[in-house]
Amino acid sequence: MPIRAVVWNEFIHERENETVRGIYPDGIHETIAAALRDDGQIEASTASLDQPEHGLPAERLAETDVLLWWGHKAHGAVDDTVVERVVERVWQGMGLIVLHSGHFSKAFKRLMGSPCSLRWREAGERERVWAINRSHPIAAGVGDSITIENTEMYGEPFLVPEPMETVFVSWYQGGEVFRSGLTYQRGAGRIFYFAPGHETYPIYHDATVQTVLRNAVRWAYNPAKPWADVAQAPNVPVDKAPEKIEKRGGSLHAKGEEGFR
Numbered sequence: 001m002p003i004r005a006v007v008w009n010e011f012i013h014e015r016e017n018e019t020v021r022g023i024y025p026d027g028i029h030e031t032i033a034a035a036l037r038d039d040g041q042i043e044a045s046t047a048s049l050d051q052p053e054h055g056l057p058a059e060r061l062a063e064t065d066v067l068l069w070w071g072h073k074a075h076g077a078v079d080d081t082v083v084e085r086v087v088e089r090v091w092q093g094m095g096l097i098v099l100h101s102g103h104f105s106k107a108f109k110r111l112m113g114s115p116c117s118l119r120w121r122e123a124g125e126r127e128r129v130w131a132i133n134r135s136h137p138i139a140a141g142v143g144d145s146i147t148i149e150n151t152e153m154y155g156e157p158f159l160v161p162e163p164m165e166t167v168f169v170s171w172y173q174g175g176e177v178f179r180s181g182l183t184y185q186r187g188a189g190r191i192f193y194f195a196p197g198h199e200t201y202p203i204y205h206d207a208t209v210q211t212v213l214r215n216a217v218r219w220a221y222n223p224a225k226p227w228a229d230v231a232q233a234p235n236v237p238v239d240k241a242p243e244k245i246e247k248r249g250g251s252l253h254a255k256g257e258e259g260f261r
Helices: 017-021 028-037 058-062 080-092 102-103 104-110 205-219
Strands: 003-009 042-048 066-070 093-097 119-131 145-155 167-171 177-186 189-194
Touching: 017 104, 028 042, 028 066, 028 205, 042 205, 058 080, 058 177, 066 102, 066 205, 080 093, 080 104, 080 189, 093 102, 093 104, 093 205, 102 104, 102 189, 104 177, 104 189, 145 167, 145 177, 145 205, 189 205
Parallel strands: 003 042, 003 066, 066 093, 093 189
Antiparallel strands: 119 145, 119 167, 167 177, 177 189
């Protein structure tokens, strides 16, 4: 059974900016999805901000194994109901790959619980993306590093929680460095943040970058059934305790009553 991936994109810059439109005439999401389809294990479709429910109704997310997220200009326009829907699916086991300026997306900030802020400069400078652990599944086939001739600089400090793994670290021509490939686990879901991808340069056309994205989808995929009740906090009755006990002392809650949230 193929891995069901959805590539989400605002799809705004491609319509408003001539440079971006020239590089991604069908949208960044279609370029990424086409690269994923080159992997026989991945079935990729797309969604965008302008669609009903941003292309991510509950039924579709329930059938999504890995969601890739690209956003930049309209983070605030993403409906909070959809954000919570995405976060819940990650907790349940859906993989999430957050790309480039998606570090400021509502869903990523919610999952990280931090500002996710950084330093940046748009000067078309060279970036070297160094593989910290060449044996990591996401870095398979990359070699020592990826050279991106023109990019936007992202620099430290990057205000995110300490990751499970740092897969890539980038150096920029202007001298800054950045942790550009980070993994996290939230609930049953795996998350990978990958920094390269500024829209005014053809970064997602790069064959090695495409290899990283395919690797990341396979890494983030969780074949287990969704952990449907992961966000529930049930009140377990005394008579349902694994070992026999007797209730002692007072209580804030009646039998079966939900806890405070």
